[in-house]
Amino acid sequence: METQVKKYDCGIIGGGLAGLCLAIQLADRGVSVVLFEKNQYPFHKVCGEYISMESWDFIKSLGLNLDQLNLPIINKLGISSEKGFMLEHNLQMGGFGISRFSLDHALSRIAIAKGVVILEHCRVNGMEDLGNEGFIVKSALGDYNVSILCGSYGKYTPQFLARNPAETVNESGNYIGVKYHIKTDLAPNRIELHNFKDGYCGISKVDQDWHCLCYLTTSRNLQDNGKDIKAMEANVLHKNPFLKSYFTEAEFINKAPLVISNIHFSKKQTQTDGVFLLGDAAGSITPLCGNGMSMGIRASKMLATELIRYFEQKQSIDEVSAHYQKAWNHAFARRITAGYYLQGLFGKRNTTDLALRTLNKFPGALNKLVSLTHGDRF
Numbered sequence: 001m002e003t004q005v006k007k008y009d010c011g012i013i014g015g016g017l018a019g020l021c022l023a024i025q026l027a028d029r030g031v032s033v034v035l036f037e038k039n040q041y042p043f044h045k046v047c048g049e050y051i052s053m054e055s056w057d058f059i060k061s062l063g064l065n066l067d068q069l070n071l072p073i074i075n076k077l078g079i080s081s082e083k084g085f086m087l088e089h090n091l092q093m094g095g096f097g098i099s100r101f102s103l104d105h106a107l108s109r110i111a112i113a114k115g116v117v118i119l120e121h122c123r124v125n126g127m128e129d130l131g132n133e134g135f136i137v138k139s140a141l142g143d144y145n146v147s148i149l150c151g152s153y154g155k156y157t158p159q160f161l162a163r164n165p166a167e168t169v170n171e172s173g174n175y176i177g178v179k180y181h182i183k184t185d186l187a188p189n190r191i192e193l194h195n196f197k198d199g200y201c202g203i204s205k206v207d208q209d210w211h212c213l214c215y216l217t218t219s220r221n222l223q224d225n226g227k228d229i230k231a232m233e234a235n236v237l238h239k240n241p242f243l244k245s246y247f248t249e250a251e252f253i254n255k256a257p258l259v260i261s262n263i264h265f266s267k268k269q270t271q272t273d274g275v276f277l278l279g280d281a282a283g284s285i286t287p288l289c290g291n292g293m294s295m296g297i298r299a300s301k302m303l304a305t306e307l308i309r310y311f312e313q314k315q316s317i318d319e320v321s322a323h324y325q326k327a328w329n330h331a332f333a334r335r336i337t338a339g340y341y342l343q344g345l346f347g348k349r350n351t352t353d354l355a356l357r358t359l360n361k362f363p364g365a366l367n368k369l370v371s372l373t374h375g376d377r378f
């Protein structure tokens with residue numbers, strides 16, 4: 001394949017929320033951006049599709065008028081134990097529901113309108129570091145020359161990039177994620193988290209009159225059920241009476257779920273091989289905290305702020321690295337650790353039941369726990 005003659009200021013590998021938000025902010029400030037996405041918009045993703053309210057104003061500032069989309073605003077939380085107890089809680093900040101199918105697609109159109117070159121069906125397979133001359137990005141659609149390279153490729157570090165050796169130290173098992181869209185009568189302002197053995201399942205409303213039903217469980221659970229998702233749901237998830245009702249009474253839009261495997265939750269790193277990382281590529285939080293998307297979006301703002309100062313020749317690339325890493329750690333390191341420990345309370349028949357019954361009596365303590373995994377509006 002040929003190397004493209006044009007040199008872009010910035011290349012972005014992966015067009016999920018983190019990559020798209022970064023692209024829009026850079027393009028807004030006159031930075032030329034090429035974004036590589038291996039899929040084609042719009043497409044579905046395994047995600048609970050509950051976004052904490054901290055991102056609402058920022059997403060609007062990128063040009064997506066959320067007010068007009070009539071989205072469900074979620075301020076009530078119910079958490080059930082396998083034994084059938086339901087904790088009830090009013091969320092302080094809360095969130096809103098929108099499918100990734102709709103949200104990522106809308107942001108990709110905004111990015112294109114602002115001049116970002118989005119290459120779809122375009123997997124990045126490698127890169128060459130040219131030192132002060134930037135990078136050659138090797139993609140399915142040829143080689144591209146960029147000055148700065150950012151990685152927002154999500155959970156799975158591509159083979160051509162070095163993993164943080166410390167990553168394995170804090171890794172919390174090996175999980176799978178499963179997602180359906182369903183039609184059910186769960187109130188639009190309510191999110192529910194239902195525990196089952198070695199996992200939990202979130203249900204909340206999104207756009208299009210659908211609810212998202214998405215669960216996380218250990219790979220082991222699937223293996224123990226003959227690698228058969230339906231068998232695992234019947235044998236394990238249905239033991240929670242609330243979940244059993246959803247699985248047997250709701251209308252499932254697609255019979256076959258979306259499934260991803262090999263999921264780990266840990267802090268990774270903000271830069272590898274000279275590539276700036278953001279979103280899940282830099283570290284991910286357990287989904288029970290309902291906050292991974294806001295973290296990716298917030299990281300895009302932090303990185304864009306530093307890169308814009310670099311392109312305006314107000315700071316060096318080393319300063320970008322140092323400032324971004326410091327801001328990232330300040331904003332997220334504690335949240336990821338808190339999420340990791342919180343996850344330990346979930347998915348256990350007796351411990352979870354006891355924890356929920358206790359927390360139900362102390363809403364102030366629950367507020368504190370939730371706030372450990374969230375940030376302020378930005």
Ligand SMILES: Cc1cc2nc3c(=O)[nH]c(=O)nc-3n(C[C@H](O)[C@H](O)[C@H](O)COP(=O)(O)OP(=O)(O)OC[C@H]3O[C@@H](n4cnc5c(N)ncnc54)[C@H](O)[C@@H]3O)c2cc1C
Nearest residue numbers: 014016017018038048049050124154177279280287292293
């Ligand atoms: C089961 C589960 C439930 C969750 N529920 C929630 C929730 O309710 N709320 C919440 O806030 N967060 C939730 N999360 C977390 C949330 O989904 C992620 O934090 C968020 O999607 C991260 O965004 P991102 O842009 O970093 O990555 P992604 O959205 O994963 O985007 C990465 C993109 O990169 C592309 N890509 C990857 N490799 C390449 C390559 N080599 N070349 C080109 N393109 C590439 C992919 O196709 C993808 O589009 C959940 C996660 C899981 C696993």
